[in-house]
Every structure is written in C-alpha cells, then in structure tokens.
Amino acid sequence: MENYMILTFGTFISCMINIIILFQFIEERNERKINNRFLNILLKTAAFLIVVVINELGKPVLNIVIWVVLFSFINIIFYRNDNKKLRYRIFEVPVLILILSVCETVGVVMLEYILLKFQIHGIQPVMIKSMELTFSKLVVLNVYYLIITRLWREDFAVKYTITQCLIQVIIILFSMTNIAVIIVAIPKITNITEYILILINMGCILFADLYFLYLARFVEENNQLKVKLKLLEQQSLLQYEFYEDQKEKYNESIIILHDVYKRLNLIEEMYQANDHKAALTYAKEIGRLLIPLSLEDYTNNPILNVILNDKKRIAIFHKIKFNLEIGIVDLSFMEPIEVTTIFGNLLDNAIDACDQVPQDRFIKVKLDKYNDFTVINITNSTAPIERWHHGKPVSKKGKNHGIGLLNVENIIKKYNGSMVLEEENRIFSCKIIFN
Numbered sequence: 001m002e003n004y005m006i007l008t009f010g011t012f013i014s015c016m017i018n019i020i021i022l023f024q025f026i027e028e029r030n031e032r033k034i035n036n037r038f039l040n041i042l043l044k045t046a047a048f049l050i051v052v053v054i055n056e057l058g059k060p061v062l063n064i065v066i067w068v069v070l071f072s073f074i075n076i077i078f079y080r081n082d083n084k085k086l087r088y089r090i091f092e093v094p095v096l097i098l099i100l101s102v103c104e105t106v107g108v109v110m111l112e113y114i115l116l117k118f119q120i121h122g123i124q125p126v127m128i129k130s131m132e133l134t135f136s137k138l139v140v141l142n143v144y145y146l147i148i149t150r151l152w153r154e155d156f157a158v159k160y161t162i163t164q165c166l167i168q169v170i171i172i173l174f175s176m177t178n179i180a181v182i183i184v185a186i187p188k189i190t191n192i193t194e195y196i197l198i199l200i201n202m203g204c205i206l207f208a209d210l211y212f213l214y215l216a217r218f219v220e221e222n223n224q225l226k227v228k229l230k231l232l233e234q235q236s237l238l239q240y241e242f243y244e245d246q247k248e249k250y251n252e253s254i255i256i257l258h259d260v261y262k263r264l265n266l267i268e269e270m271y272q273a274n275d276h277k278a279a280l281t282y283a284k285e286i287g288r289l290l291i292p293l294s295l296e297d298y299t300n301n302p303i304l305n306v307i308l309n310d311k312k313r314i315a316i317f318h319k320i321k322f323n324l325e326i327g328i329v330d331l332s333f334m335e336p337i338e339v340t341t342i343f344g345n346l347l348d349n350a351i352d353a354c355d356q357v358p359q360d361r362f363i364k365v366k367l368d369k370y371n372d373f374t375v376i377n378i379t380n381s382t383a384p385i386e387r388w389h390h391g392k393p394v395s396k397k398g399k400n401h402g403i404g405l406l407n408v409e410n411i412i413k414k415y416n417g418s419m420v421l422e423e424e425n426r427i428f429s430c431k432i433i434f435n
Contacts, residue, residue, distance in 0.1 A: 010133040011055045013203045017137050017210060018100065019048050021144055022071050025096055030079035030089075043078060047071070064101060068094045083387040083394065096148070103143045107136030127198070131182070134202040138175050138209060145213040167219075171212045178205045298326045299367070303336045304343060308365070311347040320354045320361040327368030333434075338411045342376075345404035346430055350380035353428055357381045374434040382428040392421060393428075 023044060034040065047070060054066045071093045081089060111132055115123075123131075182198060298308050308324060315322040331339055347363070354361040366377040387394035392405060412419050417434040 008056070009199055009203070010130045012052060013206060014133050014137055015048060015051045015055055017141065017206060018067075019044065019051065020210065021100070021140070022093070022096070023047075026071070026075050026079055026093065029092070030075065030081040033078055033080055043074070047074065064097070067097050071097065083389060099148065100140050100144070103140045104136040107139035108132045110139070111135040130199055130202060131179075134206060135179060137206050138179065141206070141209050141213055142172055142175075145217055149217065167212075167216050171209065171216065174212075175205060175209045298324060299329065299331070301331050301339060303339050304331065307340065307343045307347070311343075311351065311363075315351060315354075315363055318351060318355060318361070320351065320363055323362065323364045325364070325366045325368070329367055329369050329374055331374070333415065334411070338414075341404075341411055342408050342432070345408050346378050349405065350378060350428075353380055353382040356383040357426070372435060376432040376434075377429065379427055379429045382423060382426055384426060385423045385428070393423070 032040065034043075050070060051067060054063055057063070072090060075089060075093050076086075114120075115128075178201070182202065296305070296309055298305055312322045312324070334342075347365075350363045354363060361381050363378070363380045366375070368375055385393045392409075409419060412432060412434075415434055417432060420429075420431045422429050422431075
C-alpha cells in the first residue's frame with residue numbers, strides 16, 4: 001500500500017509538470033477560442049485527470065499515444081492560429097512530446113549512471129522509480145526552459161544578459177545539489193515516514209525548479225519589453241518633434257502668405273491704375289501658386305491639421321488618392337504627442353501598404369462623433385496580409401518593425417478605447433473608438 005501511494009504521488013507530480021509545459025507551449029503560440037476562465041481551468045483539469053488515469057495503467061505505449069492524441073486534439077479544437085498551416089499545427093505538439101520523452105529517458109539513464117558510478121546500493125525499487133521521475137523531470141524542465149523555448153520561438157530575436165545566464169546556472173546547481181543530497185541520504189532511510197518526507201522534498205524541488213525557471217524567463221521577457229518601450233518612446237518623441245517643427249514652419253508660412261497677399265493687392269491696384277494687364281495676370285498667377293503652401297484647417301486640433309496636411313502631401317506624391325471626411329470632434333483629452341503617435345503611425349502604415357499595390361491606391365480617413373463616442377476609421381488599399389498575430393498584422397520588415405502599432409495600441413488602452421484591424425478584399429481597415 002505504501003509503495004502504491006509513493007508511485008501515485010510521483011505520477012501525480014510528473015503529469016502535472018508535463019501538463020504545465022504543454023499548455024504553456026500551446027498558449028504561447030496560439031490564441032484561445034474560448035476566453036472563459038472557468039472553462040479553460042476545466043479543460044486543463046480534465047486533461048490532467050485523463051493523463052493521470054492512463055499513467056496509472058502502467059502501459060508506456062498507450063501512455064504516449066494518449067498524450068499525443070489528447071494534446072493534438074486540444075491544440076486544434078480549442079486554439080487557433082491563422083498564420084500556420086493545419087499540418088504544422090498537427091505535428092508541433094507530437095514533436096514536443098517526443099522531445100520531452102527523449103529528455104525523460106536521458107534523465108533516467110543519467111541517474112542510473114550516477115548510482116552505478118558512486119556505487120550507491122540498497123535503495124528500494126519504489127524509491128528508485130520515484131528518483132527516476134524526479135531526475136527525469138529536472139532534465140525536462142531545464143531542457144525546455146533553457147533550450148527549447150529559446151530556439152523554438154516565433155517572436156523577436158532574444159539577447160541574454162550575463163545576469164540572466166548566471167541566475168539560470170544557479171537554478172541548475174541548486175537542483176542538482178538537492179538531488180545529490182537525496183541520493184546520498186536514501187540508503188540510510190529505514191522507515192516509510194522518512195521515505196514519504198524524501199518524496200515530498202523531491203516534489204518541492206521540482207516545483208521550485210519550475211517556478212524559478214519560469215521566473216527567469218519572465219525576467220528575460222520583461223527586459224525585452226523594456227527595450228521595446230524605449231523604442232516606442234524614442235519613436236513618439238521623434239514624431240512629435242518633427243510635427244512640432246512642421247507646425248512652426250506652417251505658422252511662418254501663413255504669416256508670409258498674409259504679407260504676400262497684401263503686396264499682391266497693392267501690385268494689382270497699381271497695375272490696374274496703369275492698365276498693365278500682363279502684370280495683373282502675372283500677379284494673379286503668383287497668388288495661385290502660393291495657395292498650396294497654406295495649411296488647410298480640417299479640425300480644431302493644430303497638430304492634427306499638420307499631420308493630415310503632411311500625409312496628404314506625401315500620399316499625392318506617391319500617387320495615392322487621399323480622402324478626408326472630418327466631422328466635429330474634440331481630441332483635447334489626448335496629449336499632442338499622443339495625437340501624433342496615433343495618426344502619424346496609422347497613416348504611415350497606410351501609405352506603406354498602398355505602396356505595395358500597383359493600382360487603385362487610396363486612403364480614406366473618417367473622423368467623427370457618434371453620440372458619446374469619438375470614432376476614427378482609416379481604410380486603405382493593401383496587398384493580402386499573410387500573417388496575423390493576436391489580431392495584428394505581422395510586419396515583413398523584420399525586427400523592431402510593428403513598434404508603431406504597438407505604441408498606438410498602448411495609447412488607446414490608456415483611454416479605455418478599442419481598436420479593430422481587418423483586411424478583406426485587399427482593403428485594410430482600422431477602426432478606433434473612444435468613449
């Protein structure tokens with residue numbers, strides 16, 4: 001009875017760690033179809049109970065088949081990823097399970113070698129089995145978090161600091177030291193209570209290892225987000241400074257134009273008095289040439305006017321039809337730098353997308369107020385978007401591109417707004433709503 005309890009406890013811990021790893025792997029690469037928290041907990045609990053029962057049967061072949069079939073089913077039915085082909089998604093989970101199984105086998109062989117090398121004998125078979133579970137899971141955890149998660153990732157390239165590497169080395173040494181102490185102590189144990197305490201200690205080692213490895217990875221990703229944040233801040237500041245400079249230039253242009261028109265009026269009157277028709281025609285022509293230099297007032301927001309005028313000029317240069325439908329809206333709840341970030345990034349993206357289209361290039365900007373909602377709707381022609389990730393198109397330009405859209409999203413969240421991005425029939429739309 002005691003032996004059965006020990007083996008059951010070991011199986012329980014082993015299955016739980018494998019479940020945690022597999023669900024982390026699936027959720028990091030896919031989106032949930034069901035966002036209900038209770039149902040997701042129920043799914044994971046059901047999967048855990050199924051694999052525990054199958055493991056208790058003690059049939060290795062059936063065990064591995066159930067793991068592969070169950071988690072492949074969960075990956076396909078309860079998660080989605082529009083950027084991956086179905087056959088890739090079908091095979092990625094079985095491949096991971098195969099890798100983890102190989103790691104477990106390596107862990108068992110390593111433990112057997114250690115026991116043989118140091119001539120440690122007199123250990124009960126049930127405790128050897130428990131030690132094999134523990135040691136093999138340590139190998140699995142370290143291989144998964146230190147190797148697989150770094151090589152098998154889909155996001156930006158990762159650079160690791162010396163501190164991060166040192167922390168992970170300390171975690172490994174901590175685990176190995178505890179296991180070594182247990183291996184030395186087990187032959188001296190004489191009663192079942194001590195065996196149970198040792199087994200509990202093994203479980204604590206595994207979960208501590210899992211926690212610290214996950215924490216180290218969290219710190220690593222946090223550092224990457226800090227790098228992104230710096231890029232966001234730099235981009236926003238550069239855009240804001242550029243449009244502030246442009247606003248000043250436009251203000252100077254308005255003053256100059258006002259003065260020019262005065263002078264033109266004087267010239268016109270003088271030439272009318274002297275009947276110099278050719279000179280009058282020339283003066284009017286100068287007036288018409290100077291009109292494009294003026295800033296059109298689309299809104300009551302000076303910085304937005306600058307942005308819209310600038311992007312319209314760029315679009316026309318790129319032979320893109322630029323249409324504006326501006327209602328009566330008030331964006332004073334946002335800082336000028338935030339207005340710059342939202343409209344500057346979205347219109348830059350729209351122009352870039354139109355550049356990939358050979359004909360029928362257009363950008364339409366609608367800005368209006370409906371009841372208590374401020375609505376921004378930007379549509380543009382685009383080439384078909386091949387990859388999406390969490391509702392956003394994946395940039396083809398490589399590392400650090402797509403930062404602007406993330407910056408826009410952060411500002412929208414700040415004001416409890418929402419953004420929806422869609423692409424249909426080669427038309428991309430961005431809809432933003434502020435309450």
